Amino acid sequence: MTDAFGREIYYLRLSVTERCNLRCRYCMPADGICKKSHEDMLTEDEMILAVEAAAALGFKKLRITGGEPLVKKNLLSICSRAAAVDGIEEICLTTNGTLLPHLAKPLREAGVSRVNISLDTLDREKYAYMTRRGALSSALAGIESAIDAGFTRIKINTVLIGGFNDNEICDLAALTVNYPVDVRFIELMPMDGSRGFDQAAMLPCETVLDRLPELKPIEAGDGVARLYRLPGARGNIGLISPVSRHFCAACNRIRLTADGKLRPCLHSSAEYSIKGLDFDGMVEQFQKAVLGKPMCHGELSAVKRSGAGRMMNRIGG
Ligand code: SAM
Ligand code: SF4
Secondary structure (H helix, E strand, O other): OEOOOOOEOOEEEEEOOOOOOOOOOOOOOOOOOOOOOHHHOOOHHHHHHHHHHHHHOOOOEEEEEOOOHHHOOOHHHHHHHHHOOOOOOEEEEEEOOOOHHHHHHHHHHOOOOEEEEEOOOOOHHHHHHHHOOOOHHHHHHHHHHHHHOOOOOEEEEEEEOOOOOHHHHHHHHOHHHHOOEEEEEEEOOOOHHHOOOOHHHOOOOHHHHHHOOOOEEEOOOOOOOEEEEOOOOOOOEEEEOOOOOOOHHHOOEEEEOOOOEEEOOOOOOOOEEOOOOOHHHHHHHHHHHHHOOOOOOOOOOOOOOOOOOOOHHHOOO
């Protein structure tokens, strides 16, 4: 479907849960989230109806996210039913990877075609510090299991954090030489969850180019990353700069939160509820959300916070 500014919107990011087994310091509060009543959240049937409504409007790409999607009990059923929806060409999933060792194969069998795995450091203690409870070994085992399960074009998502992992840029980038994976550096966004981070933590992606002058630019696809490659590498390096270089003109997505709110823009609090609606009602809300998509997310910068009004785990990153 085309939005009011001529952009083709065909990519739905579906958050299947707000819950997570980690507590990353830039995303979630230390004590987690208030437990919501089941009735407030989308049911599996509503999620599938929403995917059908989106597909009827020309959406063809679906990303399953959260919170942590792998903690969702009926995740495999959601994925296989969504994969069977007419018009959906690709289902991708974003995860912290720690539960992938048990789930990588079943997810592939359920029709998930690609996975993105978040990993901000290769240091065991720093991983435990940033996630407040995770084990680096579980995340690394998750990456191995995704490779073993036959996933291709696996992407490692690394949030670039000044004073935390900028001294690991070369080591993280080297993963693309040693493994068949892409590594994407993402600028830390000034969201509600990242209030504890000061301006010095919000490094522009240009820092990666400064540290790795041997990076060669390659042609980008339809995504929002600028792509580069290290000599002899098996995968690409992507730079995603939501703060220093807004990519709103190329935006092709909307989000659906686990409690049934369509969000046309990550950094706006505007929402369109689909909870409890039938197919026609959902189609109508999708149309309103796409047509209500703002041209850009305004002034977002290292000093101007996002207007999202929700933590990332409650939107669907
Ligand atoms: N739990 C899954 C994971 O961590 O991959 C999926 C959900 S998580 C909200 C999706 C992505 O958002 C992760 O790659 C995470 O690092 C990123 N993220 C969360 N808060 C962020 C922030 N303030 N700035 C930049 N990226 C953020
Ligand atoms: Fe959980 Fe992902 Fe947020 Fe980390 S970034 S707390 S893994 S939802």
